[in-house]
Amino acid sequence: MHNPEFFDHRREFSRTDVERGGIPTAQWRELMAEARRRADAAGFYRFPLPPALGGRDGSNVAMAAIREHLAWLGPGLHAELSHEASVVANLPLALVLHEFGTAEQRQEYLGPLVDGEIELAFGLTEPAHGSDATHLETTARKDGDSWVIDGAKRFNSVVDVATADLVFARTSGQDGKADGITAFLVPTDTPGFDIPYYHWTFNMPTDHAEVRLSGVRVPETAVVGEVGKGLDCAQLFVHENRLRQAASSLGAAQFCIDESVRYAQERVVFGKPLHEHQGVQWQLVELQTEAELVRNSVQKTAWLMDRHGKTSASGRVAMVNYRANQLACSAADRAMQVHGGVGYTRHKPFEHIYRHHRRYRLTEGTDELQMRRIAAEMFDFKSRRGSTTR
Known part of the structure; x- marks a missing residue:
């Protein structure tokens, strides 16, 4: 290698x-x-x-x-x-x-x-607002033929090498409402665009920056999409990402399961192969059963998105994201346990898989947010009270 x-x-x-x-x-x-x-x-x-x-x-x-x-x-x-x-x-x-x-x-x-000549960053999450993207404190006001942006972003990934940052800011409307948020392409070398530090995380290295915007001035041509409709851009971004996260988590879980099955067939404990102990069998059986159920749900959800549009099947996307990301963490944790002490070392990849996929239970909307989206469809909260994007 x-x-x-x-x-x-x-x-x-x-x-x-x-x-x-x-x-x-x-x-x-x-x-x-x-x-x-x-x-x-x-x-x-x-x-x-x-x-x-x-x-x-x-x-x-x-x-x-x-x-x-x-x-x-x-x-x-x-x-x-x-x-x-x-x-x-x-x-x-x-x-x-x-x-x-x-x-x-x-x-x-x-x-x-x-x-691959440039990178672009995505600035939605804020210090005081994570999954709820409709309560942004970052604002942009019109000043002649320019917009002036003030605020802060958190976990603003890829900013260390990005040419520009897609920054979401409130330009009108009420807190808690999707209308009135606008997306701006902000060059990272614009005066007032500062990166005070990067968040050290469970999985390193980090490119998750804290970004501060102080009087950042951009032209009207920096607006992406319609003024006040910026969360349409965010919806397209996160919806597709959530499905792909779920598929990746499923694949990682299957890798951990397969490696555990292989090791259990090789390892001898108390005079017989590890896989002959029902306590080991049943834990892996449960994981494999869950993986197969998630696999079928991921494929059906993807089919529905292809048939009805990328932002359709919102509740199902939340379901597969929620279950697949939890499955990856459970499978990695169980793989460490089946492999014993060596499974806990970095000579095996399970701790790395766990630390990465644990992030997925937060980044494109927390587990709790995914459950909220599922509930919104079940109980029709969206039509009665309005909805949030993330």
């Missing part, structure tokens, strides 16, 4: 630039970029993108199968856990720009983003 220090027990030390706030090292970023270039040259990186972007308009059903398969192979450059990198593109911001961007924005940002 080339560059083994990035994949074995040393991985976080090799990947993390401690002197620069814990962000990814330049060498690690370049290794991921090289994997991306090779995948693109091989012709499959752009598979899920529209033909206009050089893709084949891959369906949600196909992408769910691909994401599961890649995670099922275990951690590696083919599906790098820490950075959502994959040899088959996961570029929701490319889809946002393709659908909502102006011709000028697509020319400046979309082509370079797809080609």
Whole structure:
């Protein structure tokens, strides 16, 4: 293996630039970029993108199968856990720009983003507001032919290398309402755009920045989509991401289950193979049964999105995201237990899988938010009280 220090027990030390706030090292970023270039040259990186972007308009059903398969192979450059990198593109911001961007924005940002020449960040979460995106404290006010943005963002991923940040700010309307929030493409070198620090996290390295915006001035052309309708962009971003997260979590869970079954057949304890002990069998049986049920639900949900639109099947997307992400954590934890002491070491990948997929129970909406979305459909809260995006 080339560059083994990035994949074995040393991985976080090799990947993390401690002197620069814990962000990814330049060498690690370049290794991921090289994997991306090779995948693109091989012709499959752009598979899920529209033909206009050089893709084949891959369906949600196909992408769910691909994401599961890649995670099922275990951690590696083919599906790098820490950075959502994959040899088959996961570029929701490319889809946002393709659908909502102006011709000028697509020319400046979309082509370079797809080609891997630039990165774009996504600034929605705030210090005082996480899953509830309708109570943003970041504001933007019109000043002549410009907008002036003030506020703060948290866990603003990829900002360390991003050319611009897609910042969501309230421009009108009431707190708690989706209307009145606008999306802006803000170049990261704009005066007043500052990164005071990066959050060190359970899984390192980190690119989850704290961002402060103080009198950040951008032109009218920075608006993405309609003024006051910015959460339409966010909805497209998170909806598709939630399904793909679920598929990846399912694949990671299946990897942990398979590795545990293999080890249980090899390991001898108390004079007989580990797998002959029912206490071990039944725990893995429960996980495998759950994995199969989640697999069927993921595929059905993906099919419904392909049939009725990417922002349809909201309750089902929440269901599979909630259950699949919990399954990945349970399977990784059980794999550590089945493997005993060696399972707890970094010579096995289970602790790495657990730490990454534990993040998924927060990032695209918490477990509790997913349950709230399911309840909203069951009890028709949406039509009676309005709804939030995240």
